[in-house]
Amino acid sequence: MANDILVFVEHLNGDITDATYELLATARSLAAQTGGSVDAAVIGTGASALADDLGGADRILVADTDALGAFNPQGHAEMFASLVETRQPAITLVPYTSVGMDIGNHVAATSGQPLVSYCLSVDAGDGLSGTCQLYSGKVQADVQVEADRAVFAMLAGAASADDGRSGGAAVIENVDTAVPDLAITFIGTAEPEAGDVDITTEDILVAIGRGIESEDNIEEAQALADALGAALAASRPIIDQGWLPKTRQVGKSGLSVKPKVYLALGISGAPEHLEGMRDSSTIIAVNSDPQAPIFGVAHYGWAGDLFDFIPELTDRLEG
Amino acid sequence: MNIAVLLRAVPDPVEELEIDGVDLDRDFLGYVLNEFDDHALEEGLLIKEETGGTVTVYALGTADEVEQMLHTALAKGADTAKMLGSDLDVVDAHGQAETFVEALTGGGFDLVLSGVQASDEIDGQVAMLVAAGLGFPHVSVVVGTKPADGSIRVTKEYWAGITADYDVALPAVLGIQTAREAPRYVAVARIRQAQESGNLEELDIDQPENGSRMTITEMRLPEEGEGAEMIEGDEEAAVDRVLELLQAAGVR
Numbered sequence: 001m002a003n004d005i006l007v008f009v010e011h012l013n014g015d016i017t018d019a020t021y022e023l024l025a026t027a028r029s030l031a032a033q034t035g036g037s038v039d040a041a042v043i044g045t046g047a048s049a050l051a052d053d054l055g056g057a058d059r060i061l062v063a064d065t066d067a068l069g070a071f072n073p074q075g076h077a078e079m080f081a082s083l084v085e086t087r088q089p090a091i092t093l094v095p096y097t098s099v100g101m102d103i104g105n106h107v108a109a110t111s112g113q114p115l116v117s118y119c120l121s122v123d124a125g126d127g128l129s130g131t132c133q134l135y136s137g138k139v140q141a142d143v144q145v146e147a148d149r150a151v152f153a154m155l156a157g158a159a160s161a162d163d164g165r166s167g168g169a170a171v172i173e174n175v176d177t178a179v180p181d182l183a184i185t186f187i188g189t190a191e192p193e194a195g196d197v198d199i200t201t202e203d204i205l206v207a208i209g210r211g212i213e214s215e216d217n218i219e220e221a222q223a224l225a226d227a228l229g230a231a232l233a234a235s236r237p238i239i240d241q242g243w244l245p246k247t248r249q250v251g252k253s254g255l256s257v258k259p260k261v262y263l264a265l266g267i268s269g270a271p272e273h274l275e276g277m278r279d280s281s282t283i284i285a286v287n288s289d290p291q292a293p294i295f296g297v298a299h300y301g302w303a304g305d306l307f308d309f310i311p312e313l314t315d316r317l318e319g
Numbered sequence: 320m321n322i323a324v325l326l327r328a329v330p331d332p333v334e335e336l337e338i339d340g341v342d343l344d345r346d347f348l349g350y351v352l353n354e355f356d357d358h359a360l361e362e363g364l365l366i367k368e369e370t371g372g373t374v375t376v377y378a379l380g381t382a383d384e385v386e387q388m389l390h391t392a393l394a395k396g397a398d399t400a401k402m403l404g405s406d407l408d409v410v411d412a413h414g415q416a417e418t419f420v421e422a423l424t425g426g427g428f429d430l431v432l433s434g435v436q437a438s439d440e441i442d443g444q445v446a447m448l449v450a451a452g453l454g455f456p457h458v459s460v461v462v463g464t465k466p467a468d469g470s471i472r473v474t475k476e477y478w479a480g481i482t483a484d485y486d487v488a489l490p491a492v493l494g495i496q497t498a499r500e501a502p503r504y505v506a507v508a509r510i511r512q513a514q515e516s517g518n519l520e521e522l523d524i525d526q527p528e529n530g531s532r533m534t535i536t537e538m539r540l541p542e543e544g545e546g547a548e549m550i551e552g553d554e555e556a557a558v559d560r561v562l563e564l565l566q567a568a569g570v571r
């Protein structure tokens with residue numbers, strides 16, 4: 001219906017992601033503005049069983065099928081798009097995740113709706129509007145949508161997941177599960193290899209980013225970590241370069257960590273990194289750029305050179 | 320395999336950004352190749368090395384940086400480079416996608432690759448919008464490919480290091496997050512050679528008609544150190560304070 005909010009439910013191996021609950025929380029406050037209902041579409045393997053976990057929705061649209069594998073970028077997108085077509089929601093919410101990216105763009109393009117990406121908040125009070133993060137979090141923009149309906153791709157942390165776990169009428173409706181002809185075939189998923197260190201259980205993490213500049217400098221950071229009794233973690237570019245194993249990556253496509261102390265050295269604070277560490281108890285950031293977005297989530301910051309900071313702290317800890 | 324790679328110039332992430340009205344102040348802004356597009360190019364070149372065929376790179380605009388970007392791609396091994404439009408004023412993802420679709424249509428490509436995202440894509444991801452425009456299947460956040468006959472096996476990253484494999488029938492569009500190997504470097508001499516090669520063409524493209532259908536009403540920079548209590552002074556002062564903080568956190 002023209003004032004409903006439709007949420008794409010992201011799930012894997014029988015678990016609904018926190019990103020989905022955040023969307024449901026956002027949807028709930030939007031529904032209060034539009035007077036519509038919060039609809040959640042759950043598509044794929046185990047969809048029926050997952051309906052029990054969607055108490056935050058008013059209506060749960062279930063398309064239970066094993067034909068798509070864990071997630072099919074085309075199959076899920078087309079089935080979701082057909083729900084958008086038949087239900088005509090005012091607002092469609094997808095998570096800005098690996099899965100949500102395939103869904104949101106497809107649905108917006110095929111239904112001819114605007115897509116607001118990198119979104120931090122949505123408002124339906126005076127037309128549709130939102131606040132977005134651009135340039136890796138260095139800029140914020142308010143946007144006004146020039147259409148009655150739109151798709152919003154929400155960044156992690158836009159709302160509290162706990163607020164989206166309950167509070168809806170949770171009426172279940174089974175929908176058409178006919179799978180279109182697909183050019184994409186799901187083969188299977190793979191879990192990462194276990195690492196030598198589990199960064200999710202450490203009290204202190206020394207996290208390094210591209211500011212470390214070269215592989216040779218990793219040693220210096222490791223020496224600091226040793227002096228602190230900490231483990232070394234990193235942002236994605238460090239892992240992509242092969243300087244540290246994947247198991248040390250913090251963020252969207254890496255691990256989420258909550259140590260007592262997270263020391264971020266030469267990390268800019270892109271949203272994909274922040275979503276993996278923002279819940280740490282104490283975040284201390286060192287970055288030569290005083291405008292680096294990392295200072296937006298850090299509790300303490302020093303705008304300076306990490307190559308001055310690391311040896312000074314290491315010496316003082318050892319001395 | 321005939322591969323198109325879409326390259327986009329984005330504001331250099333190391334530059335200090337300033338706002339002018341509801342856009343960046345672009346007067347003195349430097350542009351660099353979007354880092355994920357660099358990975359897309361690398362993956363394209365690796366596939367070409369495996370299967371034969373061609374790599375054609377496309378970019379929007381005619382600024383010096385764009386030309387430099389395309390010459391670098393040629394030097395790395397792309398066969399042809401196409402620079403789209405002379406006075407295109409295209410900034411949103413929808414406009415960019417429409418332009419790329421127009422340029423690619425009928426090009427006979429098996430595969431269109433681009434970076435998974437760029438930092439200024441407020442209205443969606445160009446690669447995925449191009450896929451919709453061409454009517455090709457698409458996969459985003461791709462971290463590896465293995466070409467086969469008439470299809471390609473792609474690895475997509477979900478989260479927490481979990482990946483999934485797919486067989487994708489060609490033609491298809493992939494949003495590349497990370498190439499199988501770190502993007503190659505190329506010597507300046509090779510880039511100069513590429514400049515002489517004449518493999519860079521300028522294509523006239525119509526100004527796109529369909530925009531993002533949204534208006535930026537305000538743009539702002541976060542306040543300096545917003546959120547964090549900033550430690551003043553040199554590294555000694557910083558370390559003094561950090562040692563106190565470690566103690567307060569109960570880890571020392």
Ligand SMILES: Cc1cc2nc3c(=O)[nH]c(=O)nc-3n(C[C@H](O)[C@H](O)[C@H](O)COP(=O)(O)OP(=O)(O)OC[C@H]3O[C@@H](n4cnc5c(N)ncnc54)[C@H](O)[C@@H]3O)c2cc1C
Binds near residue numbers: 252272306435436
């Ligand atoms: C789908 C997807 C998933 C992603 N997943 C992740 C993820 O899981 N984790 C992740 O981290 N990223 C992820 N990213 C990448 C993310 O977008 C950023 O590119 C990345 O986080 C940037 O890493 P960085 O901060 O180390 O590098 P940069 O952004 O390059 O920042 C380097 C920083 O170092 C500072 N610096 C430089 N020299 C010094 C010095 N001498 N002293 C002090 N400071 C210095 C600079 O001022 C700058 O702020 C993902 C991206 C996508 C598209």
Ligand SMILES: Nc1ncnc2c1ncn2[C@@H]1O[C@H](COP(=O)(O)O)[C@@H](O)[C@H]1O
Binds near residue numbers: 381
């Ligand atoms: N958002 C953008 N993305 C990529 N290139 C851009 C962007 N904005 C401007 N440019 C390039 O920078 C050049 C100068 O831009 P301008 O100063 O806006 O005329 C243009 O020719 C464009 O090629």
